[in-house]
Amino acid sequence: MRRVIVGLAGLAVLVVISLVLALAHPFGNPRATTTVATDAPSTLLLEHALMPVEVRSVLRQKCGDCHSTQTRWAWYGRFAPVSWLMEKDITEAQEQMNLSQWESLPDEEIFLLRAEIGGVAKAHVMPPAQYRVAHADVTLTDEDIRVLRDWAHGDVTSKLGESEKTPEDAGPGDAGRGKQVFASRCAGCHTLEQHREGPKLAGVFGRASGTAPGFIYSFALKKAAVKWDEQSLDKWLANPDAVVQMNNMYFHVAKAEQRRDLIAYLKSSGN
Ligand code: HEC
Ligand code: HEC
Structure with missing residues (x-):
């Protein structure tokens, strides 16, 4: 004791x-x-x-x-x-x-x-x-x-084969499906009508990169002035760094099919 x-x-x-x-x-x-x-x-x-x-x-x-x-x-x-x-x-x-x-x-x-x-x-x-x-x-x-x-x-190496395909190789995307992909994958940062962490995306198709008024872009994306069309958007979504180094979008979509659908959706959503 x-x-x-x-x-x-x-x-x-x-x-x-x-x-x-x-x-x-x-x-x-x-x-x-x-x-x-x-x-x-x-x-x-x-x-x-x-x-x-x-x-x-x-x-x-x-x-x-x-x-x-x-x-x-x-x-x-x-x-x-x-x-x-x-x-x-x-x-x-x-x-x-x-x-x-x-x-x-x-x-x-x-x-x-x-x-x-x-x-x-x-x-x-x-x-x-x-x-x-x-x-x-x-x-x-x-x-x-x-x-x-x-x-x-930015998943560069493993997805190269896939992202080299242009959207045309596989037929047009489906805007309806693209809307769903947008809701599940992009909506955390983007909406069509309002800036959030990313710029608003209505009318982005056909416009030059970094030009939505009122959004603070990276210097790199503004300066690059990429014209957003099927090819450039497909590359951007597959690997933003491959289009513009030092951009601020830390996200990518690995599946070519989803990218096509997204692009069709963006194309259909005007200003
Ligand atoms: C228990 C504490 C602890 C945790 C938890 C921890 N780290 Fe570290 N980390 C350190 C210490 C201490 C150093 C600096 C000494 C060194 O380089 O070993 C360091 C250094 C680093 C460096 C710089 C390495 C370099 O070579 O200069 C990176 C990058 C890093 N950590 C990333 C991470 C990531 C990613 C995680 C989570 C997956 C993590 N750490 C979890 C303690 C920790
Ligand atoms: C983690 C947040 C985040 C996610 C998720 C995200 N983005 Fe972005 N996005 C950004 C940011 C931030 C920018 C601006 C980049 C810069 O300034 O370098 C941007 C820029 C863009 C641009 C260029 C806009 C312009 O005006 O030039 C497009 C197009 C785009 N994103 C599409 C998408 C699509 C489609 C998705 C879903 C697949 C997506 N983004 C997912 C944050 C995100």
């Missing part, structure tokens, strides 16, 4: 020492600037970022704890020296890439980070191994890796 009490007292002393030591931050103190402390991944992180929803959800759930100021702190993160290691990781991770600032980064930096994210995902080095041990659920699944890589590379 006595031994148990002594043991418990010793443990209590250790806990207190550990808590007191955790007040020191030898490797930087990201707690001073991080905000969220709940179990759920932040629903705000990357909310306005231009990226496919699948990518956003992987980055939120599996990368945001270190690479953002919206860290979910685990309970054991209150105890030194674990707290120090976590603070060190988070400080370094934020320096490399802070997803909380994504929306305000210049295009060139986003371009580079996208490529790096694709690289680290493929190499299985992120999230770091020590973190995967503690949180089995943050390991990237094969599907996550595919999502990040396709996004990082």
Whole structure:
């Protein structure tokens, strides 16, 4: 009995020492600037970022704890020296890439980070191994890796054969089906009549790129002044980067048939 009490007292002393030591931050103190402390991944992180929803959800759930100021702190993160290691990781991770600032980064930096994210995902080095041990659920699944890589590379290589086909090769698209594809794939960023994250698209067919009044385009797309017709739209939808480098549309449609239908729909929706 006595031994148990002594043991418990010793443990209590250790806990207190550990808590007191955790007040020191030898490797930087990201707690001073991080905000969220709940179990759920932040629903705000990357909310306005231009990226496919699948990518956003992987980055939120599996990368945001270190690479953002919206860290979910685990309970054991209150105890030194674990707290120090976590603070060190988070400080370094934020320096490399802070997803909380994504929306305000210049295009060139986003371009580079996208490529790096694709690289680290493929190499299985992120999230770091020590973190995967503690949180089995943050390991990237094969599907996550595919999502990040396709996004990082604009899916250029795997879809080349498909996107080289011109719409004529396969007959005209169907505007009715195109409307449905639009609703499920484009409506997150575009409507016909109003600017959202992307410009309004009524009358886009036949007009020059980057000219819908009142929308803030990337410099690149405005300057390119691509005339939107069947060919250019097909290429754009297959891989925007292949038409204009450094554009702001982080999205593509892999299926040639869906692109044809979308183009038919855009063509039919006038000014
Ligand atoms: C446990 C914290 C942690 C998590 C979670 C985490 N990272 Fe990191 N990450 C780091 C640290 C620490 C560094 C900087 C040190 C390094 O390069 O190893 C880093 C560096 C990086 C870099 C820069 C790499 C380089 O070579 O310069 C990228 C890109 C990156 N992480 C992407 C990701 C992605 C994508 C995810 C989610 C799939 C992720 N990280 C999840 C801690 C983390
Ligand atoms: C993640 C958000 C997002 C999604 C999803 C998206 N777009 Fe875009 N789109 C944009 C942004 C942003 C721009 C402006 C790009 C720029 O300024 O470089 C744009 C530009 C365009 C343009 C050129 C408009 C012009 O005025 O020059 C067309 C055409 C277009 N998108 C069609 C589509 C279609 C069709 C879909 C669905 C298959 C789609 N987009 C899905 C964000 C998105």
